[in-house]
Amino acid sequence: MPGFEPVGSKRYRLLHPRPVYIIIASRGEKINAMAASWVSPLSEEPERITLALDKESYTYQIIREVREFTVNVVDDRHLDVVWCVGTTSGHEIDKVSRCGLKLEPSSSVRAPHLADALGYIEARVYKIIEDVAEDVDLIVADVVAAYARSDVYNPRYGWELAKARILLHASGRAFTVPGRLLVARG
8 A cells, every 4th residue: 555645735635526516695686606615514503504715706795795695506517607607706797697597586595596506505694704714714604594406305314416416626627426325334
């Protein structure tokens, strides 16, 4: 078995691939979206999630102001949309039209969700922890509603991974999907 070697720069890649989500926020008529993979559950009671977002991103600036957003779970059909919202700036373009986002109103927040997502979370900011890194703030948010497509999500067990094909970000332009379900012997 080969030995371990030091990992140079970008050590966080040891924690990839990770699911990539489309985060959507809106202020009035202006809707913006971004790709984010540094999103995680924080607690079950109360139901909270965390997002580590770049302070300069337009979506983050909207979230900071309006204090609500949606987290959209996407599959491999969304690869080009994820790349588009993740590599363009809402400061400069209308990502909804440029990236071809199909949106629907959400039930509990003003931000819409993707009509063709596998599922989505509606969230309200509980707390923003500033300067956790030079370029990143941490958002802690309460889950106020969550929905998933019944053909790919089982309320008891979660995602049907053979069907859902949740998009995972590896690095740069590289993405993947879950390939095989493994079940541990109990």
